[in-house]
Amino acid sequence: MEKKRYDAVVIGAGVTGSAIARELSRYQAEICVLEKGEDVCTGTSKANSAIVHGGFDAKTGSLKAKMNVLGNRMMTQVAEELDVPFRRNGAFVLCFDENDMPALDELYERGVTNGVENLKILTGDEAREMEPALSDTVVAALFCPSSGIVCPFELTLGFAENAEKNGVEFKFECGVQNIRRENDLYILETEQGEIETRAVINAAGVHADEIHDMLLPHAFTITPRRGEYCLCDKNAGNLVDKTIFQLPTKLGKGILVTPTVHGNLLLGPTAENIEDREDTATTQSGLAFVLEKAGMSVKNVPSRQIITSFSGLRACADRGDFILEESAPNFFEAAGIESPGLTSAPAIGVYMAEMAAKALGLTKKESFNPVRHGVVHLNSLSVEERAEKIRENPLYGSIVCRCETISEGEIVDAIRRPLGAKTLDGVKRRTRAGMGRCQAGFCSPRVMDILARELNLPLTAIRKNEKGSEIVFGKTK
Amino acid sequence: MENKITKSLVIIGGGPAGLAAAVAAAENGLPAEDILILERDGRLGGILNQCIHNGFGLHTFKEELTGPEYAARFEERAKALHIPYKLGAMVLSISPEKVVTAVSREDGLFTVEAGAVILAMGCRERSRGALNIPGFRPAGVFSAGTAQRLVNMEGYMPGREVVILGSGDIGLIMARRMTLEGAKVHVVAELQPYSGGLKRNIVQCLDDFGIPLKLSHTVTEIHGKDRVTGVTISAVDDKLKPIPGTEEYYSCDTLLLSVGLIPENELTLGAGAPLSRVTNGPVVNESLETGVPGIFACGNVLHVHDLVDYVSEEAAQAGRAAAKYVQGGSKETAEPLSGGIKLEAKGGVRYTVPSIIHPENMPDTLTVRFRVGGIYKNSFISVYFGDQRVQHRKKTVMAPGEMEQVLLKKADLQNIDFDTVTVTVEAE
Numbered sequence: 001m002e003k004k005r006y007d008a009v010v011i012g013a014g015v016t017g018s019a020i021a022r023e024l025s026r027y028q029a030e031i032c033v034l035e036k037g038e039d040v041c042t043g044t045s046k047a048n049s050a051i052v053h054g055g056f057d058a059k060t061g062s063l064k065a066k067m068n069v070l071g072n073r074m075m076t077q078v079a080e081e082l083d084v085p086f087r088r089n090g091a092f093v094l095c096f097d098e099n100d101m102p103a104l105d106e107l108y109e110r111g112v113t114n115g116v117e118n119l120k121i122l123t124g125d126e127a128r129e130m131e132p133a134l135s136d137t138v139v140a141a142l143f144c145p146s147s148g149i150v151c152p153f154e155l156t157l158g159f160a161e162n163a164e165k166n167g168v169e170f171k172f173e174c175g176v177q178n179i180r181r182e183n184d185l186y187i188l189e190t191e192q193g194e195i196e197t198r199a200v201i202n203a204a205g206v207h208a209d210e211i212h213d214m215l216l217p218h219a220f221t222i223t224p225r226r227g228e229y230c231l232c233d234k235n236a237g238n239l240v241d242k243t244i245f246q247l248p249t250k251l252g253k254g255i256l257v258t259p260t261v262h263g264n265l266l267l268g269p270t271a272e273n274i275e276d277r278e279d280t281a282t283t284q285s286g287l288a289f290v291l292e293k294a295g296m297s298v299k300n301v302p303s304r305q306i307i308t309s310f311s312g313l314r315a316c317a318d319r320g321d322f323i324l325e326e327s328a329p330n331f332f333e334a335a336g337i338e339s340p341g342l343t344s345a346p347a348i349g350v351y352m353a354e355m356a357a358k359a360l361g362l363t364k365k366e367s368f369n370p371v372r373h374g375v376v377h378l379n380s381l382s383v384e385e386r387a388e389k390i391r392e393n394p395l396y397g398s399i400v401c402r403c404e405t406i407s408e409g410e411i412v413d414a415i416r417r418p419l420g421a422k423t424l425d426g427v428k429r430r431t432r433a434g435m436g437r438c439q440a441g442f443c444s445p446r447v448m449d450i451l452a453r454e455l456n457l458p459l460t461a462i463r464k465n466e467k468g469s470e471i472v473f474g475k476t477k
Numbered sequence: 478m479e480n481k482i483t484k485s486l487v488i489i490g491g492g493p494a495g496l497a498a499a500v501a502a503a504e505n506g507l508p509a510e511d512i513l514i515l516e517r518d519g520r521l522g523g524i525l526n527q528c529i530h531n532g533f534g535l536h537t538f539k540e541e542l543t544g545p546e547y548a549a550r551f552e553e554r555a556k557a558l559h560i561p562y563k564l565g566a567m568v569l570s571i572s573p574e575k576v577v578t579a580v581s582r583e584d585g586l587f588t589v590e591a592g593a594v595i596l597a598m599g600c601r602e603r604s605r606g607a608l609n610i611p612g613f614r615p616a617g618v619f620s621a622g623t624a625q626r627l628v629n630m631e632g633y634m635p636g637r638e639v640v641i642l643g644s645g646d647i648g649l650i651m652a653r654r655m656t657l658e659g660a661k662v663h664v665v666a667e668l669q670p671y672s673g674g675l676k677r678n679i680v681q682c683l684d685d686f687g688i689p690l691k692l693s694h695t696v697t698e699i700h701g702k703d704r705v706t707g708v709t710i711s712a713v714d715d716k717l718k719p720i721p722g723t724e725e726y727y728s729c730d731t732l733l734l735s736v737g738l739i740p741e742n743e744l745t746l747g748a749g750a751p752l753s754r755v756t757n758g759p760v761v762n763e764s765l766e767t768g769v770p771g772i773f774a775c776g777n778v779l780h781v782h783d784l785v786d787y788v789s790e791e792a793a794q795a796g797r798a799a800a801k802y803v804q805g806g807s808k809e810t811a812e813p814l815s816g817g818i819k820l821e822a823k824g825g826v827r828y829t830v831p832s833i834i835h836p837e838n839m840p841d842t843l844t845v846r847f848r849v850g851g852i853y854k855n856s857f858i859s860v861y862f863g864d865q866r867v868q869h870r871k872k873t874v875m876a877p878g879e880m881e882q883v884l885l886k887k888a889d890l891q892n893i894d895f896d897t898v899t900v901t902v903e904a905e
Contacts, residue, residue: 230609278702282611284719308606310614383586387480390585397582399517399567402741407580439604441620445627459633464616468703471616472633476658 006030006197008356009188011176011211013037014045015152016337017203018159019349024201025166026353027362032197033160033168034190036175036207038466039426040419041156043205045342046429047280047312048227049269050260051243052148053340054091056111056119063322065114067344067351072146074346082158083374084151085261091147091243092127094297095140100247107142107247118145133239133298147243149261152342153429154374157419159349162372164418173467176204179214186215186331199330199356206277206315208323208335216328222336224277224313227269228286231309233437236302237263244297255293257301262432265302267294269312282311307437314338324351332356375413375430379405400450401443403436411447415454422455424448425465444471480587484513485803487577487589489568489744490597491516492523494776496551497789498595501796503558506804513589514555514562515579521555521562522548523599524622525785527629530650532677536786547785568598571748573769593771593799596745596759597792600777602647603737605699610642612699615706621647621735628654636731640708641665642696644672644679646783646878648735653682655733662686663727666694666710668717671852673737673878675783695719696732705730738781748772751814755828756780763831763839764798765791766813773799780830780846783880787846791830794840818890818898825849825856825902827877834898836890843885849875849902857903858883863895875902 008024010017013035021033037043052075058065079086095104104121111119120143127141128134134141164170171192178189179200188195204211209222232239237259246254258266270286287309294301317323317336322344327333334352337344356362378386378396389409390397396409414421414430421427424434427447434440434447448462448471463469486502488495491514503509520526525533528544535541538550555562566581577589602620617636619627624635625647637660641648644667652662665683670693672679683690691710697719698709712723740758750759750767758779759767766773775795776788817835822828829847853875860868860883868883875881883900890898 231606280702281613281698284611284697287609287611306607306609307604309609309611386580387586390580390582394582394585397580397585398565399580402517402567405567405569437604438601439606441602441604441623444623445631449631459631464703466703469616470704472627472631472635473637474634476628476632476634 003196004030005185006032006195007360007362008199008201009034009195009197010201010203012203012205013040013160013170014043014203014205015041015156015159015342015345016205016334016348017201018156018163019345020201020203020334020352021163021168022159022166023349023353024356025163025168026364026368027357028365029360029362031163031168032195033163033170034174034176034188034195035170035172036191038172038423038463039421040160040170041153041429042465044312044315045152045156047229047310048152048342049256049258049266049339050149050152050342051256051258052086052150053343054111054144054147055114055116055340056107056142056144058114058340060110060113063324064340064344067322067347068340069115070347071340071344072148075148075150075343078346079150081370082155082162082372084154084158086148086150087261088146088148089242089259090143090145091245092131093142093144093245093247094127094134094138095247096137096296098139100249101140103249104140104142104247111144116144116146119143131240131242131244133300134244135297135299137296149243149258150342151261155342155345157430158372158374159345161417161419162370165372166368170419176211176214179211181215199332199360201352201356202331202333202335205337206313208315208333212327212333212335215331219327220323220335221318223273223316223318224279225316225338226272226274226279226311226313228282228290228311229266229268229309230287230290230306232265232267232302232305233307234263236265236305239265239298239302246293246297255290257294257297265305267291267301273316277313280311280313282309286311308439322348324348326355326359330359375410375417377410378407400446401433401436403438404432406431406433408450411450412454415451422451423463423465424451424471427451480585481590482587483590485511485592486513486595486799487591488512488514488595488597489571489577490523490599490776490778491521491562492597492599492776493525493548493551493785493788494599494778494792495523495595495597496521496548496555497792498597498775498796498799499560500551500554500558501793502800503560505797505800507800509558509560512560514560515566515568515577516562516564517567519564521552521564527626528650529629530654533785536784537789551789568744571744571772573749575771592803593773595795595799596767596772596774596778597776598741598744598778600738600740600781602734603739605734608736610696610699613702615699615701615704617701617705617731618699619731619733621645621651621733624733625651625654628658634658634660636660638729639663639731639733640696640710640727640729641733641735643667643734643736644674644690645735645737646674646678648733649674649678649682651733651735652688653686656686656688662688663729664688664710665690666696667692668695668713669693671876675878697724699732705732708732738777740778740781742778745774745778753828753832756830760814761831762813762817762833763835763843764802765795765831766798766802768812768814770813771802780828783878787880790844791846818896820845821897821899822847823899823901825851825853826900829900834885834890836887839887839890841887843887844882845885845900846880846882847900848877848880850877852876853902857905859901859903860885861899861901862889862893863897
């Protein structure tokens with residue numbers, strides 16, 4: 001059998017790789033995404049602040065500033081097309097000391113120069129009037145109405161599923177081990193054999209420099225910067241309505257307090273450069289730091305309402321800016337995509353796809369369909385719609401996850417859809433089953449049963465996430 | 478919406494509390510067909526279905542039953558009385574007007590206009606997240622109840638080399654269960670200087686199998702990215718903070734958590750009934766009626782029990798009170814939590830259930846249940862009417878893991894000149 005030759009292979013199915021794949025799927029081309037994990041959204045994209053930043057923070061003229069502002073503006077349409085929960089809740093940057101006011105003014109000025117609209121500096125009292133939970137020590141705040149919150153899982157899934165629908169192939173557990181150039185083609189040596197392609201797009205997150213170094217002399221270094229977070233119960237979700245940042249001072253960048261788009265409250269992150277690119281462990285000191293710093297912003301940190309903690313690794317490049325370039329002929333790189341990477345993803349997707357399409361001489365196809373429908377969440381439906389849905393399919397009447405009231409119908413949809421869930425975490429990210437206050441205590445055995453049934457696997461093969469995370473070992477005596 | 482029915486009494490939950498409440502309501506004059514039990518699981522019996530060990534029913538039936546056997550006794554009585562029930566029916570909300578909205582595979586979305594409601598939803602286990610234990614988030618971290626379900630209901634082993642954090646009863650039972658299934662349970666670590674479980678479970682589930690119990694210890698880190706490879710256990714000081722330098726590494730593939738149960742009261746809050754900050758259950762009066770007239774509560778949703786026999790007793794009381802409420806017609810009830818005699822928990826007594834008594838509505842003898850906040854040896858449980866001590870009973874040992882009770886007589890609470898009854902622990 002003749003080997004399939006792709007026009008472009010994207011390495012990495014995080015939000016950046018998935019966005020690039022989706023934008024490339026607008027063109028007539030054979031596209032493939034290679035992901036070393038078992039699913040989309042298993043690295044940095046699954047563990048971050050889930051913020052759509054305004055764009056006042058990034059250095060003027062940088063790619064970060066450009067992509068951030070552009071990505072923020074694109075997010076409304078992208079969320080609409082891809083059925084992604086997104087809300088422009090606005091953000092505050094808090095100032096706790098009159099002496100720091102010049103820094104707040106500078107942030108305002110930078111935001112205006114970067115093209116961020118409707119920025120405003122508020123007094124402490126004005127800020128507290130809008131957000132009564134704010135600490136009494138707040139003396140002023142920068143208000144950015146265009147800042148928002150988004151579901152990072154759904155954004156990544158939306159891009160990926162839409163790319164798939166428009167013809168992109170995805171290969172999971174297909175880590176790239178080496179890359180070589182042969183006759184104007186790239187040969188990717190992967191866990192699943194060799195793959196030929198005209199172009200490569202490196203969107204490998206914290207591993208992007210390793211991918212680069214497989215082909216080219218070392219040019220940049222990615223340092224994983226770990227951020228630890230605490231997530232609180234929905235009972236605490238309305239403590240604040242806006243995303244509350246702290247003004248970066250000489251004591252550090254501070255941490256944020258924000259509602260999530262699903263109504264929880266998120267505190268974090270820490271910022272710690274680490275060596276190990278897989279080290280997503282949380283630490284005692286990190287979690288304590290988050291709670292302590294959050295206490296500067298709001299009066300009563302709901303520490304008793306914490307339902308889980310987690311950490312994510314930002315892929316920080318030593319150049320200090322996003323790396324978005326053609327590093328060798330038809331070898332493109334989207335590297336160093338740290339914050340504001342999630343916000344920038346829609347813009348990076350277009351930027352990189354256009355760069356690659358131009359180099360490859362690709363033409364757009366008419367059949368591209370920009371619309372993706374996510375798993376229908378019964379909670380978001382009206383009583384009538386919900387009743388109708390259950391009449392159509394009684395599985396929607398069977399509640400599996402009590403805390404988030406997620407039905408078997410939703411879980412089956414998450415498993416059966418294109419690029420469907422294969423693991424407990426995959427189901428969790430697609431449906432929220434297991435994300436509530438009991439943290440999957442009740443529903444995990446039932447979700448395991450459904451996964452085993454739908455995927456026709458023994459229960460012993462059902463995993464939490466990657467290889468080696470099987471949940472049960474074997475039958476009892 | 479057309480899918481609407483009316484019932485005199487809706488019971489949320491078909492576990493031991495819900496079943497006993499239903500039986501008592503039917504036996505106290507409420508026509509069975511006017512009652513409806515809504516159970517979210519696929520069968521009646523609740524958590525007892527996975528409690529296949531024996532030791533249930535010593536008080537109620539004077540014999541040792543397994544959990545499923547105990548549940549079956551009540552299930553049979555409910556079925557003999559022809560009390561209707563729906564399975565796989567998850568209640569989504571209860572309005573203060575007692576309109577219950579639920580969903581099930583068979584009935585779709587439906588509402589029940591209830592004359593009275595008994596809350597019997599039970600409790601959930603505190604998770605790893607709530608403890609904020611640092612480390613990775615691998616497979617192999619289970620709450621003890623989840624592991625119990627996997628072993629006893631699904632027939633699968635969730636681990637081979639096990640460490641257990643917390644000495645709650647389910648954790649102790651699972652230490653024995655996992656051992657009997659061939660797993661090695663290395664240690665049970667308990668944050669407090671005392672166990673949270675029943676004494677008999679410490680003896681029968683740990684001591685008899687040589688499993689060490691480390692008091693004043695906790696898990697301070699979870700190792701392993703995909704699957705648990707080990708945990709670090711540290712000693713804690715008297716403020717329960719880990720002591721640096723005391724870390725011990727245990728190689729294991731599984732960490733079971735038995736670190737507390739939380740009454741599941743999201744529906745209760747939605748109905749507008751205030752909760753106790755101590756029990757996390759609703760505040761109730763002598764009829765086990767919550768702050769919303771006609772909504773009653775019993776079992777683990779009210780406060781966490783250690784013996785199901787007490788759940789059944791308490792639930793029967795709620796069932797009788799609900800039947801009385803319905804039969805009394807739609808009389809204007811005063812606020813259930815206003816007026817009456819206040820029950821105060823003092824001196825080591827953490828809470829009482831109930832916390833308010835209207836003597837005119839109480840039975841001839843009212844059981845007041847409570848827990849103490851620490852270990853008390855050779856101490857006294859005392860009851861005060863106003864300033865006057867009226868009960869003084871010596872107890873050799875009292876511990877937070879074992880529920881205590883005092884009895885109050887209706888006759889003693891007539892024509893009184895005090896408005897507070899205090900329950901307290903005294904040294905002498």
